[in-house]
Amino acid sequence: MSQGFDYDLLIIGAGVGGHGAALHAVSCGLKVAIVESAEMGGTCINRGCIPSKALLAAAGRVRELRDAHHLKTLGIQLGEMTFDRQAISDHAGSIVSKIRGDMTNSLKRLGVDVIQGWGRLAASQKVTVTTDKGEKTVTADEVILAPGSVPFVPPGIEIDGKTVFTSDGGIKLESLPSWIAIIGSGYIGLEFADIYTALGSEITMIEALDQLMPTFDPDIAKQAQRVLIAPRDIETRVGLLAKKVTPGSPVVIELADAKTKEIVEVLEVDACLVATGRIPATKDMGLEAAGVEIDRRGFIPVDDRMAVLSGGEPVPHLWAIGDATGKMMLAHAASAQGITAVENICGRPRTVDYRCIPAAAFTHPEISFVGMTEPAAKEMGQAEGFEVGAVRTYFKGNSKAIAEGETDGLAKVIYRQDTGELLGVHILGIHAADLIQEAANAIAHRQSVRDLAFLVHTHPTLSEVLDEAYKRALTPH
Known part of the structure; x- marks a missing residue:
């Protein structure tokens, strides 16, 4: 144990990145605590990768069992196929509960102290945690920040959680509206379009840039449109900005030309999923106490070793990983960053090779x-x-x-x-x-x-x- 500190390592944020860092740190012989203000597992386990994959698995089976032509070529014939929306939703929820419980138990089994509350830097080696019992100060030789990210909602879009929602609301599958607008054609938009069309909804996909799936390789985007969009109940609007979205019945979406910002069309749909990316959850972390300035998008500046930077120089004893660094907003990237940070803390120089993630x-x-x-x-x-x-x-x-x-x-x-x-x-x-x-x-x-x-x-x-x-x-x- 580092002399004079409560812990060798304190991690703020118990998502996949923070959890992976904690496990690796324990295996390296460090005394570790992890601070989490919400549910164990962060976005991936609770509102992202895991529940969405459970929904996609169920929706994929529905799509497969409804494809009579495909089944017939395999020599299979089925009667009428039905599904229970609530049971599919419950299936996703039970998987989340299991994995979240497994994560919590793995930390406790290894002797990691889990502190429930909001962690805020008081200095580079001191963290104030606001719990339901009040405030307490915890010290650590090294601190890793892993606050994660939240869905980005562009200006002009009003979220009510029922008729207009982000992916956080979408994974609950509280309803199956007949006509859903999806704003954004990245991974999140494509996955939800897959789920909803399999379960019988019609989709209008809105993309502000002048082509669908702008972040994908052009050949893949072209083929994906042929396979994932054209044969399904999906219509597309490209080069259009959802300038204003008003919840209700119907949801009213004012579409503007992305270049001129002039309103060119008004859509009235049953629901709207906002899938316009994610932004770092770095507010109210006390970064200024360690002399750290986030960039204009809210990301924490780090070097290749995951050390937090202030004025281009590493802040001693302070590290950051995961979505909040803005490098690659993927759970497994966060995990790799967490292990890299711990390796550097232990004096074994390591960097993350993003090209191979x-x-x-x-x-x-x-x-x-x-x-x-x-x-x-x-x-x-x-x-x-x-x-x-x-x-x-x-x-x-x-x-x-x-x-x-x-x-x-x-x-x-x-x-x-x-x-x-x-x-x-x-x-x-x-x-x-x-x-x-x-x-x-x-x-x-x-x-x-x-x-x-x-x-x-x-x-x-x-x-x-x-x-x-x-x-x-x-x-x-």
Whole structure:
């Protein structure tokens, strides 16, 4: 134990990042406490990854069982298929409760002190915690900030939690409105569009930028529109800004041209999901007590070791991880950052390699990616003087996908033409979220397609879409 301190390490925020940091710190022999003002598990466990995946799993089964043509090709015929909305919602809730309980028990079992309350910096090694019994001060040799993020609601949009809501409300699945507007075409918007259309709702998807899915690789976005949007009850509005959203029955949405800001259309829908991204939950953390200024978007500045910066210099004994750093707003990225921070605290220098952290949208079929998009890779190639290659392979030629009757999708591999180094991989197709890990590991080790092309993949498996892509990268084309 560090002399004169209550703990070796105090973590503010018990989301996936804070939890992972605590577990790793204990394994390194540190005495740890974790402060949490709400539920254990943060956004991911309570309002994000976990409940949304439970809803997507149920919605995916409904979609599959209603696809009579697909089932018939497999020799299966079913009678009428029905579902219970409340039971689906309860299923998601029970999974959240179980995982949250498991997280809490794992911390207690390892001797981590869990302090319920609002943690605020009083200095770089001192934290004031406001609990239901009053205020208490806790000291620690090192402090990690892991406050997470909250949904971003643009100006002009009024949330009532019933007819206009964010993803926090959406995962409760309190109703299935006939017509839902979804503002935003990122991961959250796509996943909820998948859930709602499977369960019978019609969707209008609104995107302020001039193309749908603007953060995805262009080839993937194009294919996703063909597979995930065009065949479903989804109409799209691009280049339009939801300037004003008024809750009620109906919900009134005033759409403006994103460039001129002139109102061009008024929609009246049954409900509206606001999926316009997330912002850091960094207010009222006492950062000024440690001389730290958040940036204009509210993110905590950190270096590659996850040390908090003030005026460009690391603040001694203060670290930050997760969504609040603005690096990659993903639960597994937060966990990696937490482990990195603890390693540096223990005197073992480590940084996070963001290029090899994969991401996925759990639509049906799934989308996943790791590394760079083709435009980003070409931009880097132009700056550094190398040519970029890109190859595509399709699930319709994969034996396992054919056997499953799930042949929609493609894998795209982006690489340096001079060295063959793998720069990015993008997959749309069945089990894409699992397939991407192989590519993530390859990018982590900066492997070349010239080596990857000779690795042996199990036949028949979906992983052969990547095997074929690596081999195609070796062939002049």
